[in-house]
Amino acid sequence: MQNLQFSKKWIKLGIICGLVVSFIYPALIFIPLPEVVQTFLVMLFGPFLALSSAGLYHFITLHKKTLAATAAVVSNIIAGVLITTMLLVQIAIRSSQPPVIDETSKWIWKSINQVHLGLDVAWDVYIFFGTLLFAVSMFYHPKFGKIISITGIIISLLLIILNAISFPIPPADAGLFDAGPLVGLWYFVVTLLMVFNLKWVDERRSYLLSNSGTVNN
Numbered sequence: 001m002q003n004l005q006f007s008k009k010w011i012k013l014g015i016i017c018g019l020v021v022s023f024i025y026p027a028l029i030f031i032p033l034p035e036v037v038q039t040f041l042v043m044l045f046g047p048f049l050a051l052s053s054a055g056l057y058h059f060i061t062l063h064k065k066t067l068a069a070t071a072a073v074v075s076n077i078i079a080g081v082l083i084t085t086m087l088l089v090q091i092a093i094r095s096s097q098p099p100v101i102d103e104t105s106k107w108i109w110k111s112i113n114q115v116h117l118g119l120d121v122a123w124d125v126y127i128f129f130g131t132l133l134f135a136v137s138m139f140y141h142p143k144f145g146k147i148i149s150i151t152g153i154i155i156s157l158l159l160i161i162l163n164a165i166s167f168p169i170p171p172a173d174a175g176l177f178d179a180g181p182l183v184g185l186w187y188f189v190v191t192l193l194m195v196f197n198l199k200w201v202d203e204r205r206s207y208l209l210s211n212s213g214t215v216n217n
Helices: 002-030 035-061 067-096 103-137 145-166 180-196 198-212
Strands: none
Touching: 002 035, 002 180, 002 198, 035 067, 035 103, 035 180, 067 103, 103 145, 103 180, 145 180, 180 198
């Protein structure tokens, strides 16, 4: 029973963090914020992504433990580290860039800029694997199912293919399509499904408890 209670706490924490991440991601992309606010949100984004992924893992494995779900949460934790690193490096580069760059210094700043572009793609690689594996593990889940699963698989594949084609330039800057917002929207829908199915979590816990006595989750 203690393990099941712990699992539910993780699910609730994951929901809270998932909703926060669903706000931070579009805010960083679409809203012109003061640099101090951007920095604060960036510092929250990676850790909250990791915690929301842990909550999603517990929600999925409450139905059935899978290798895909385990690998997915590990990949998304690494993605959280990379996105925090990338965005903080980006802010640091932007804050130290002089207002006017002469011709002799232009190549230096271009080279420095490539660092955060490389980190950006590294983040995309790990969020791709995490999203793909979470989506695969949802295929037979009673509260996610095939539509959510297949949608996640398609979006994650679109993300990595576009990034591979345009590397190291972001797809949107290379005249292609940025699938990142679609990934964010998919996770937002997944988080809402978790919210709407908290009653199922209690029912599932009661079922597991009555059938096995103890469950290691």
